[in-house]
Amino acid sequence: MNGKDLFSGMSFVEERLVNEAETERPASGSFAWKRWAAIAACLCLIVLSLYTGILRPEQEMTEGIAGQDAADSMPIPMPEGGNSAELQQELMESETSPDEGCPLQEVPSVILLVEEMTDSGFTATVAGVADTDVFEIGTALNVVMAEDVRHETPDGQFDVTAETGIDYSGLCVEVQFTEYDEETATIVVNSIREVTPPAHR
Amino acid sequence: MEDKQIIELYWQRSEDAIRETxxxxxQKLHALSFRxxxxxxxxxxxxSDTYMEAWNQIPPVRPNFLFAYLAKICRNISCSRLDWLNAAKRKADLVELTSEMELCIPDSRLEQQMEGQEIGRLLSRFLDTLPKESRLIFMRRYWYADSIREIAARYGMGESKVKTxxxxxxxxxxQYLEKEGIAV
Known part of the structure; x- marks a missing residue:
């Protein structure tokens, strides 16, 4: 037997071996496979880093803002890293925006007992002080509603019936005022919320 | 069309079998033979001879791996054709004569084929002892007649590794053939 016989004899090896050589690849000898696996692993690490470093804090901030309407008093999750300063600033602006319906902490408020409605607002007497000592209880005031006055229901939600006019006569309300004219005893309010009388609080 | 469907065409004696084959x-069979x-x-x-042989054998044969089955026939025919081309240069009329004479021999290829089948059995047993990677490289080189470069590209490895x-x-x-008492 010579080399030519061997080469010809190869034609008679079993078909399964012929098929294997045509259809299969070495189990562990593929350098290309390892190279692509390494590249894929690096990409996964990059994506994970981006997610934890940037996307996740933004997501938490968004969730914090969205949940604020439902629970104003709940603390808003703040990011611990990333571009948090800028986002925190945006959050603070959002928290103090009148459009969002949040209380304006820098604006003083007072509790009034409404006597009767007028064209521009109503007359009332001071029934209690919330966060200001400008008035004494029992002081009579003329209340003028600002054009963009916000009417709130007792639970703090925006009152959708405000556009048709609300009769506060005889009710106890907490108002936030932006102007006070001592001579005419007039205040301009931008927020009105019905509350229970102070004696029962 | 899948191989199983093609085999069914052979069994139905449909001439579409050869067209689908x-x-x-x-292309792969032609490349194998050309090498x-x-x-x-x-x-x-x-x-073409491979298709004719397959047409004659199926049925009763039902190949498990159609391409491997066809490739074996094609390789065998190509090797025989190579022998014929490399034989002493003969005149065309002599060639025709000898071809006609061969038709008178009951099975002129029996002895050679028996020898080839025995070698094939030996090689199959030997190949089963090899690691898969070594077996695949050996088969691609000496069965499919691939070049070193083609094998290296096919398996994503260096040419030096293939040679080694x-x-x-x-x-x-x-060593295996010596152990089996066969001198090479």
Whole structure:
């Protein structure tokens, strides 16, 4: 037997071996496979880093803002890293925006007992002080509603019936005022919320 | 069309079987034959003879791996054609005569084929002892007649690794055949 016989004899090896050589690849000898696996692993690490470093804090901030309407008093999750300063600033602006319906902490408020409605607002007497000592209880005031006055229901939600006019006569309300004219005893309010009388609080 | 469907066409004696076989495996069979005979016309004739042989054998044969089955026939025919081309230069009329004379011999290829089948059994047993990677490289080189570069590209490895693997496998084969009492 010579080399030519061997080469010809190869034609008679079993078909399964012929098929294997045509259809299969070495189990562990593929350098290309390892190279692509390494590249894929690096990409996964990059994506994970981006997610934890940037996307996740933004997501938490968004969730914090969205949940604020439902629970104003709940603390808003703040990011611990990333571009948090800028986002925190945006959050603070959002928290103090009148459009969002949040209380304006820098604006003083007072509790009034409404006597009767007028064209521009109503007359009332001071029934209690919330966060200001400008008035004494029992002081009579003329209340003028600002054009963009916000009417709130007792639970703090925006009152959708405000556009048709609300009769506060005889009710106890907490108002936030932006102007006070001592001579005419007039205040301009931008927020009105019905509350229970102070004696029962 | 899948191989199983093509085999069914053979069993139904449908002539579409050869057309579908050529469509599915014709190019690979031609490439295999061309690597052996190094001639386009001979390769085409080898592939045509392969289809004819498959048509005659199926049925009753039902191949498990259609391409491997066809490739075995094609390789065998191509090797035989190579022998014929490399024989002493004969005149065309003599060739025709000897071909006609061969028709008078009951099975002129029996002895050679028996020998080839015995070698094939030995090689199959030897190949089963090899690691898969070595076996695949050896088969691609000495069965499919792939070049070193083609094997390296096919398996994503360096050419030097392919050469090293082939060298080791050849040494193992020599030892194996010596152990079996066959002188090479």
């Amino acid at each position: 050529d469509r599915a495996h014709g 052996i005979v190094h001639n386009n016309q001979d390769a085409e004739e080898s592939v 693997q082939l060298h080791r496998t050849r040494n193992k084969l020599r």
